[in-house]
Amino acid sequence: MVLPVTAVFAGLLAFWLIFLQSRVIGFRGARRVSLGDGGHEDGLRLIRAHGNAAETIPIFLILLALGEGMGAPGWVVAVLGTVFLAGRVLHGLQFVLNLPGFTFRMWGMILTLGATGLAALGAVGHGLAKL
Numbered sequence: 001m002v003l004p005v006t007a008v009f010a011g012l013l014a015f016w017l018i019f020l021q022s023r024v025i026g027f028r029g030a031r032r033v034s035l036g037d038g039g040h041e042d043g044l045r046l047i048r049a050h051g052n053a054a055e056t057i058p059i060f061l062i063l064l065a066l067g068e069g070m071g072a073p074g075w076v077v078a079v080l081g082t083v084f085l086a087g088r089v090l091h092g093l094q095f096v097l098n099l100p101g102f103t104f105r106m107w108g109m110i111l112t113l114g115a116t117g118l119a120a121l122g123a124v125g126h127g128l129a130k131l
Contacts, residue, residue, distance in 0.1 A: 005074050006065040009081035013057050020050040049095035053088055060084050063119035070126040080115045087111025
């Protein structure tokens with residue numbers, strides 16, 4: 001089965017993870033920290049930006065692929081993927097840029113959780129309909 005919309009978002013989200021990981025690698029190289037954050041708040045922030053993305057992306061991609069594979073319209077899959085990607089980027093930028101306040105982080109999580117919740121609802125609905 002071919003899942004072209006999911007493939008596009010899997011690739012884009014993988015590039016985002018590579019970007020976030022490169023920031024962690026750069027921090028560790030500059031601070032000569034081989035494991036963890038070395039007690040540096042900026043390192044902890046970058047590590048959590050990458051970790052949070054790594055924790056949320058897999059389940060979303062599974063749900064997106066299930067929806068696309070069970071026949072969800074391509075535009076719906078694309079909208080969910082776009083909303084999720086925007087959420088991940090906003091959330092990560094809050095940490096990477098060390099922005100004051102919580103605006104990017106808050107909107108990032110709203111978009112991330114909203115897209116994930118809708119994808120989960122779609123998977124359950126499609127699954128029950130196909131039983």
